[in-house]
Every structure is written in structure tokens, then in C-alpha cells.
Amino acid sequence: MAEPILGIPLMLVNRAEQVFPTLTEAQVARIAVHGRKRPVQPGEVLLDLGDQLRFFVVTKGKIDILSVSGSTESLIVTLTPGQFTGEVNLLSGRRGFTRIRASEPGEVIEVDREHLLKLIQTDTELSDILMRAFILRRVELISHQIGDVVLLGSTYSPDTLRIREFLTRNGYPHAYIDLDKNTDAQELLDRFHVGLQDVPVVICRGKSVLRNPTNGEIADCLGFNEAVDETHPRDLVIVGAGPAGLAAAVYGASEGLDVLVIESQAPGGQAGSSSKIENYLGFPTGISGQALAGRAYAQAQKFGAQIMIAKRAKRLACGRKPYAIELDDGQSVSTRAVVIATGARYRKLSIDSAARFEGAGIYYGATFVESQLCCKKKWLSSVAGTPQVKRLCFSLKPPNASTCWCARTDWPQACRAI
Numbered sequence: 444m445a446e447p448i449l450g451i452p453l454m455l456v457n458r459a460e461q462v463f464p465t466l467t468e469a470q471v472a473r474i475a476v477h478g479r480k481r482p483v484q485p486g487e488v489l490l491d492l493g494d495q496l497r498f499f500v501v502t503k504g505k506i507d508i509l510s511v512s513g514s515t516e517s518l519i520v521t522l523t524p525g526q527f528t529g530e531v532n533l534l535s536g537r538r539g540f541t542r543i544r545a546s547e548p549g550e551v552i553e554v555d556r557e558h559l560l561k562l563i564q565t566d567t568e569l570s571d572i573l574m575r576a577f578i579l580r581r582v583e584l585i586s587h588q589i590g591d592v593v594l595l596g597s598t599y600s601p602d603t604l605r606i607r608e609f610l611t612r613n614g615y616p617h618a619y620i621d622l623d624k625n626t627d628a629q630e631l632l633d634r635f636h637v638g639l640q641d642v643p644v645v646i647c648r649g650k651s652v653l654r655n656p657t658n659g660e661i662a663d664c665l666g667f668n669e670a671v672d673e674t675h676p677r678d679l680v681i682v683g684a685g686p687a688g689l690a691a692a693v694y695g696a697s698e699g700l701d702v703l704v705i706e707s708q709a710p711g712g713q714a715g716s717s718s719k720i721e722n723y724l725g726f727p728t729g730i731s732g733q734a735l736a737g738r739a740y741a742q743a744q745k746f747g748a749q750i751m752i753a754k755r756a757k758r759l760a761c762g763r764k765p766y767a768i769e770l771d772d773g774q775s776v777s778t779r780a781v782v783i784a785t786g787a788r789y790r791k792l793s794i795d796s797a798a799r800f801e802g803a804g805i806y807y808g809a810t811f812v813e814s815q816l817c818c819k820k821k822w823l824s825s826v827a828g829t830p831q832v833k834r835l836c837f838s839l840k841p842p843n844a845s846t847c848w849c850a851r852t853d854w855p856q857a858c859r860a861i
């Protein structure tokens with residue numbers, strides 16, 4: 444057993460008591476009803492990378508959560524009695540990307556996902572504590588880039604941007620290595636036998652090497668849809684997981700319907716790319732689109748809705764009952780009711796060869812991800828003159844930029860004020 448490196452100060456995060464709360468004896472007793480108590484030995488691996496996730500509460504001893512890269516382990520956190528494992532992958536039924544190992548002789552309560560979901564749906568107090576911890580843990584994993592995906596890409600490659608957006612918008616923690624800036628990356632390319640012509644490259648779970656993969660191939664490699672059963676007829680299928688689709692999923696699933704959402708990109712839709720939404724009811728100080736999408740996604744799953752990612756609904760067969768929705772991968776899903784929440788598609792610039800520069804100079808809906816590509820610029824310009832421009836100027840302005848200009852003259856005051 445390799446000695447873990449103490450590298451990631453997750454225990455020092457803000458709101459540590461919410462990210463890694465300690466449950467009371469009464470709360471632990473309520474969880475015990477849904478699982479089984481069992482002893483653990485020092486060094487025993489309770490869950491490894493790629494395992495189907497289960498939930499553990501420590502009742503005696505200590506367990507370590509470790510991030511693993513090749514043969515190197517880094518300690519994320521040590522859990523003591525009353526503390527529990529898990530993050531949002533437990534809700535979606537996806538596989539885990541950390542190792543969980545006992546470091547002392549002790550005892551845990553082990554709960555499978557199905558029983559955990561039942562507990563979350565019926566015990567309000569525990570639901571609040573667990574849901575908050577799971578969401579905050581994902582936020583920490585993303586901000587510390589702790590995951591099982593490495594993306595090797597280039598600022599000048601539109602496909603790199605596509606993949607970064609796909610992983611980011613799906614809230615998937617990953618490390619990004621910019622080959623234009625990182626000279627040590629050659630070693631990594633050699634190790635995985637990939638050349639610069641293969642860029643962008645996704646190294647998935649330290650094993651699979653995907654050369655310029657489609658979003659669907661990444662979703663398959665990471666098991667995004669593994670827990671989704673496409674074969675049984677649903678009460679309700681929702682096409683699109685933007686705010687409208689996710690809201691329909693929450694309402695349908697919370698009323699007891701068997702709900703499946705089909706999403707071609709990432710939960711959150713357009714709203715997911717907004718840096719700050721200030722006119723959404725219930726958020727007086729605003730909320731980022733990504734945070735709103737993450738919460739809505741977790742909320743829908745909490746009620747049992749399932750969400751398929753990177754699958755496009757191609758055709759609706761409504762001349763039969765139940766209805767059938769054909770997907771771009773050739774599969775078909777049957778359902779008694781359908782909600783189509785596919786949002787709007789924006790017009791694009793009608794300039795010759797504009798498509799060639801999409802994602803490599805021309806960006807639609809420029810967000811934080813795109814802003815990182817041009818953060819050395821001292822100005823921003825835009826051909827759209829909506830209030831988005833004003834917000835864009837403020838949110839994308841790099842810290843070192845002194846001026847932010849917009850091409851449209853009807854918003855100069857907003858831009859010059861920066």
C-alpha cells in the first residue's frame with residue numbers, strides 16, 4: 444500500500460462543517476435502519492475507482508478518501524466517527540473516482556444507492572445535510588481539479604473548447620493541460636503514445652485514451668448513462684435539461700412519476716453558461732447558471748428522475764402508444780407522456796467562413812471558459828447589443844485588463860465604467 448501524499452487541503456475548505464459534517468448519534472441510528480453495520484480492517488479498500496458507489500457512515504475508527512493518479516495516492520480527507528462518504532455521483536448512480544480505505548480497525552454502516560435515495564426522500568433533516576454535503580463536495584472536487592479525467596488540449600483548437608465546455612457544464616472535475624504552455628506535457632503524450640495530431644486527447648480513468656472524442660464517447664467512457672435503463676416505458680420523458688426541462692423533471696418526479704430526461708449537451712441548457720442570473724425567483728443576490736443547474740440537477744435526481752447526457756432526441760413517433768422517442772444512437776425510449784423543452788437556437792453570423800473560426804476566435808455566448816482563452820486581451824468587443832453585453836463586460840474582464848470596450852455604442856457607459 445503506497446503512503447498517501449497529503450496534498451489536497453480539502454479539510455481546510457470553507458464551510459468545512461457543512462462539507463464534512465459530523466452526524467449525531469440519533470441521525471446515525473436513523474441511517475443504520477437502511478443499511479448494515481460491518482467491521483473494517485486497516486488497509487481494507489471499501490470502494491475503488493470505477494466501482495459502483497455505495498454510502499458509508501463511520502461508526503468506529505477512521506477511513507481515508509484518496510485521489511489516485513497512476514500509482515500515486517493523495518489524501519483528500521480522513522473521516523472520523525459520525526462522518527460519511529459520498530458526493531453527487533451517488534445520486535446519479537455513476538461510478539466513483541476516488542478510493543475509500545480504512546486506516547484503522549473500525550466499523551461502518553454500509554448503505555446501497557437505492558436505500559440511500561429512499562432515505563433522502565423520506566428524512567428531511569438528513570436529506571438537507573447529505574444533499575448540501577454532496578453538492579459542496581462536488582464544488583470542492585471541481586475547484587481542486589480532483590477527478591479521473593485529464594484533458595490535453597490547445598487554446599487554438601475548437602474541439603478542446605468543446606470538450607472543456609462539455610466537462611465543465613456537466614460539473615465533471617478534470618485536470619486540463621494546455622499543450623501550448625506546458626512543456627512537460629510531452630512526457631505525458633509519450634506515456635500514452637499520442638501525438639500532437641491527436642489533440643485534444645482525453646485520458647479517462649488513467650487508462651482509456653480518447654483521441655479527439657465526441658461528447659458521446661466521453662459520456663460513455665465516464666459511464667454518464669450507465670445507471671439509466673432505456674428499455675422500460677416511462678411515465679414521462681422530457682427532451683432537454685435546460686431550466687424548463689429540469690423544472691418539469693422535479694415536478695414530475697416529486698409527484699411520483701417515473702421520469703427520464705434526455706439531454707444532448709449538459710444539464711442547465713443556456714442558463715448553465717450564465718455567469719450570474721439575477722432575475723430568477725428566489726435568488727435575490729443572484730446565482731451563477733452553473734450553480735443553478737447543479738442544484739436543479741441534484742434536486743431532480745433526489746426525487747428519482749434519471750437524466751441521460753449526450754443523447755439527442757431525433758424523432759418522436761406519436762402514432763403509437765406508448766409514444767417512442769428515437770435517439771441519435773439508434774436506441775428508442777417509450778413513454779406515456781412527452782415534454783419537449785429544447786429551448787431556442789440562436790442565429791449565427793452570416794459571414795463567409797465564420798464557421799471555420801467558431802470556437803477559435805468566434806464565440807457564441809462567451810462564458811468563463813472562453814474568457815480564459817483570451818484573458819491577456821485588454822478589451823472585449825461584441826456585435827450583440829443586449830444587456831448580456833453589459834454583464835459580459837463585467838464578468839469576463841480579466842483581472843489585469845484595464846479597459847473593456849464594446850463595439851456597440853449604446854452600451855459605452857457600462858463598459859467604460861470598468
Ligand SMILES: Cc1cc2nc3c(=O)[nH]c(=O)nc-3n(C[C@H](O)[C@H](O)[C@H](O)COP(=O)(O)OP(=O)(O)OC[C@H]3O[C@@H](n4cnc5c(N)ncnc54)[C@H](O)[C@@H]3O)c2cc1C
Binds near residue numbers: 683707710719720
Ligand atoms: C450566457 C447566457 C446568460 C443568460 N442569462 C440570463 C439571465 O440572467 N436571466 C434570464 O432570465 N435569462 C438568461 N438567459 C436566457 C435563459 O438561459 C434561457 O431563457 C433559458 O435557459 C431557457 O430555458 P429552456 O429550458 O427553455 O431552454 P434551454 O436553456 O435552451 O435548454 C434547452 C436544452 O435542450 C437541449 N436540447 C435541444 N435539443 C435537444 C434534442 N433534440 N435532444 C436532447 N436535448 C436537446 C439543449 O442542449 C439544452 O440543454 C441567458 C442565456 C445565456 C446564453
